[in-house]
């Protein structure tokens with residue numbers, strides 16, 4: 192098992208190096224950072240001096256090495272647009288994004304799984320059909336449309352919830368949280384619902400179809416023939432067998448929440464990394480874009496690693512096969 | 522009083538184009554401790570009969586007529602919850618494929634213990650003790666250690682032994698074994714059959730042994746019911762049925778068992794194939810394939826009738842009054 196995990200970690204590192212390389216290429220080939228930092232009327236000599244001081248005239252490999260070294264230390268340089276260290280900008284914005292993504296993930300899992308199990312077991316019930324039909328709306332409406340609809344109803348018409356921002360935040364060390372104030376809670380409702388809806392639908396539908404699949408298996412029939420109560424069959428036997436695919440989708444789900452949060456943050460003016468990223472794109476603010484790319488990739492890779500390890504916990508068959516192959520047998 | 526009595530059982534599958542009659546007028550009995558073999562081609566309705574008895578017909582299939590009585594009490598009209606208590610406790614079941622009958626995510630011990638505790642008032646420790654005893658009984662070596670293994674750590678034959686232990690957890694009066702060896706290696710089949718036979722003799726458990734292997738039936742069963750197209754063609758003691766089959770279909774089957782382990786389904790002794798449920802002919806459903814067919818067979822459907830000593834067959838040949846042809 193250790194060997195399997197080491198192998199996974201190694202893969203994760205490899206992926207990160209590739210991502211770092213891509214974001215490094217961004218630096219070198221998208222736009223000219225010097226253009227962004229000096230005015231239009233700067234002379235050629237001024238520009239060259241600037242290039243030298245930024246190390247932009249060094250050999251490619253040296254530059255990439257320096258980039259990697261800095262990236263590992265969380266150093267991504269100075270934002271062209273805001274003229275502040277990228278690391279500081281990101282760490283200011285990260286709590287907002289992570290709180291939004293965390294709230295959405297919990298919402299989509301806590302609603303998606305029970306609804307999926309329910310509609311899987313009560314296959315023909317009217318309630319199941321209604322839930323499924325409604326969930327179709329969840330997948331077919333684009334995120335920004337849902338966001339705008341919510342704003343229209345709850346902010347513009349009813350005036351219950353704020354249409355933008357995080358409300359009042361409290362500083363806990365470097366972390367700023369919105370969960371300690373009423374306005375913070377109010378502010379996160381609409382963005383997290385908007386973000387969660389699509390993922391919740393995916394989880395619901397996946398859990399349902401996995402449940403239907405598992406309910407047809409011989410071991411469920413045999414569990415019935417042994418006279419086990421339904422509750423034990425549904426949750427103990429059937430649901431547990433849906434966990435491997437469900438864990439996979441939840442892992443992907445958290446990753447895509449981060450990606451989709453760009454849109455949600457823009458719609459709700461949520462002061463997170465996604466919003467920062469969109470503004471950086473508009474300005475070709477390469478250091479911010481590169482840092483965001485590397486960070487999001489790091490989060491994805493970490494989640495995947497975590498998911499791979501969870502498989503082990505859930506499925507004993509994997510434990511054996513992997514230890515056998517890791518031990519060099521067969 | 523027989524342990525199990527099935528009377529005029531009818532099972533239908535409602536479909537858009539009318540109802541499919543999958544079992545029609547099936548009647549038989551199983552005595553305490555008796556092994557009843559049920560034989561017939563694939564699709565004859567053997568599994569459906571077993572499923573109807575344990576109340577696990579797959580919807581939309583349902584019992585539309587007849588009665589099933591266990592120990593003189595009707596069980597075909599019980600609620601799901603009442604029937605659940607009978608499953609496992611009074612009637613155990615063993616299915617065809619041991620590789621897929623066990624939940625892959627739980628140790629066999631956990632599956633045994635949960636089954637024991639659902640049906641018997643035992644503590645975890647007591648149930649574990651019983652589970653180890655059962656595993657020993659079905660021939661799993663080093664049961665105390667193996668109880669913590671997962672299904673995939675056992676071979677097919679060993680898994681089927683675990684399945685048998687699971688069926689025996691609460692000491693049921695009847696075991697329905699639906700092709701318990703079909704999925705297994707030929708070399709292991711005889712061992713598993715011998716094990717079922719031995720255990721049921723020791724526990725005085727009756728067995729409904731469903732198979733299309735006439736060799737297995739000849740060796741194991743006390744009586745045989747031969748099924749054809751959702752009906753019973755012939756019933757009788759195994760020796761009589763093997764030596765003097767009455768129904769022309771059984772005659773064909775017997776002519777086709779040169780050796781143990783041979784598959785009835787692959788035999789070509791009887792021309793043609795069993796009709797599908799939608800194409801069952803008028804009269805006797807076997808008439809298009811029957812070498813002894815006469816006019817009445819194409820008109821009227823025969824019930825099981827007396828066909829000599831120890832013999833009942835659904836064939837007009839044996840109808841004393843109306844015999845023609």
Ligand SMILES: Nc1ncnc2c1ncn2[C@@H]1O[C@H](COP(=O)(O)OP(=O)(O)O)[C@@H](O)[C@H]1O
Pocket residue numbers: 534541543561562563564565566567568569570579580581582797798
């Ligand atoms: N869910 C179902 N819907 C329609 N017909 C079915 C269904 N299950 C079984 N049948 C039909 O019932 C008949 C008997 O099936 P079965 O009892 O499985 O046969 P076997 O004797 O091989 O065990 C078959 O003709 C099959 O087509």
Ligand SMILES: [Mg+2]
Pocket residue numbers: 564567568569
């Ligand atoms: Mg069958």
